[in-house]
Amino acid sequence: xxxxxxxxxxxxxxxxxxxxxxxxxxxxxxxxxxxxxxxxxxxxxxxxxxxxxxxxxxxxxxxxxxxxxxxxxxxxxxxxxxxxxxxxxxxxxxxxxxxxxxxxxxxxxxxxxxxxxxxxxxxxxxxxxxxxxxxxxxxxxxxxxxxxxxxxxxxxxxxxxxxxxxxxxxxxxxxxxxxxxxxxxxxxxxxxxxxxxxxxxxxxxxxxxxxxxxxxxxxxxxxxxxxxxxxxxxxxxxxxxxxxxxxxxxxx
Numbered sequence: 138x139x140x141x142x143x144x145x146x147x148x149x150x151x152x153x154x155x156x157x158x159x160x161x162x163x164x165x166x167x168x169x170x171x172x173x174x175x176x177x178x179x180x181x182x183x184x185x186x187x188x189x190x191x192x193x194x195x196x197x198x199x200x201x202x203x204x205x206x207x208x209x210x211x212x213x214x215x216x217x218x219x220x221x222x223x224x225x226x227x228x229x230x231x232x233x234x235x236x237x238x239x240x241x242x243x244x245x246x247x248x249x250x251x252x253x254x255x256x257x258x259x260x261x262x263x264x265x266x267x268x269x270x271x272x273x274x275x276x277x278x279x280x281x282x283x284x285x286x287x288x289x290x291x292x293x294x295x296x297x298x299x300x301x302x303x304x305x306x307x308x309x310x311x312x313x314x315x316x317x318x319x320x321x322x323x324x325x326x327x328x329x330x331x332x333x334x335x336x337x338x339x340x341x342x343x344x345x346x347x348x349x350x351x352x353x354x355x356x357x358x359x360x361x362x363x364x365x366x367x368x369x370x371x372x373x374x375x376x377x378x379x380x381x382x383x384x385x386x387x388x389x
Contacts, residue, residue: 206384207280207352207382207384208233208384210278210352210383211383211384214352217354221274222274229389230388231387231388231389232386232387232388233384233385234385234386235383236382236384236385236387237380237381237383238266238277238279238361238380239264239378239379239380240252240253240257240263240266240269240363241262241263241299241377241378241379242254242376243289243293243294243375243376244377245289245292245371245373245375245376246370246373248314248367248369248370248371250364250365250377251364252364252377252378253266253361253362255268255360256268257269261296262296262299262300266361268360269360269362270357270361271355272357273358274357274386275357275385275386276355276356276357276385276386277354277355277381277384277385278353278355278385279349279354280348280352280382280383281347281348281349282318282334282346282349282381282382283343283344283346283347283379283380283382284331284334284345284347284378284379284380285306285344285345285377286304286305286307286371286375286376286377287302287303287305287376287378288302288375288376289301289302289374289375290302290374292373292375298376299376302376304378305345306334306335306336306337306344307331307334307345307377310367310368311331311371311377312330312331312334313330313332314330314365314368315330315331315365315366316331316363316365316366317329317363317364318353318361318362318363319362320353320355320359321356325353331365334346334347352383
């Protein structure tokens with residue numbers, strides 16, 4: 138596994154213990170068990186317990202994302218977190234919570250935009266991140282994306298106009314476009330059709346919701362670049378709103 142800003146590329150579902158602690162525990166147990174006969178009750182209990190734990194772990198890894206909550210997906214990937222965050226979780230200073238990252242921008246008359254900009258400041262209704270970056274030590278596991286649009290009354294990109302705009306599923310012309318997601322210089326989702334946000338006739342999901350089969354880490358203090366392209370310029374006064382939904386950390 139290669140380390141990037143304290144996070145790791147490979148999947149890791151280890152407990153909130155250091156590698157040395159885990160290794161010592163295993164070695165101590167094996168030393169004692171190894172001296173016992175195969176029929177010894179203690180050894181048989183150990184084997185039975187170990188087999189049961191391996192089966193549970195195997196089943197959890199095989200469960201599709203659609204069957205897991207964002208919190209459960211986050212817990213599966215604990216091993217990707219920096220050591221200081223693991224320690225804060227283990228000591229109860231932090232907890233895993235549902236969360237979202239969002240941004241809204243005027244797209245009217247254009248065929249290509251980045252929804253989040255590095256000049257943006259937090260403003261209710263417009264975005265909940267500064268400079269399109271998460272705060273330090275607040276990693277976010279994205280399990281789904283919601284993309285909606287709406288027609289404003291003025292189309293002037295002010296918070297007043299955005300606040301009075303109703304956002305719903307994107308119209309067909311926009312669904313013919315594509316999007317991509319990058320965090321820093323790392324591509325999380327390459328150019329993909331926006332048809333994945335087409336929730337027409339789907340009554341069990343939110344409008345414009347696309348659930349990721351492979352959840353993505355969004356690392357703190359790294360620019361979130363969400364780009365939209367359409368074949369032709371969209372209608373005047375059109376706003377788009379992107380919401381990344383998933384799990385993050387908060388103080389207890």
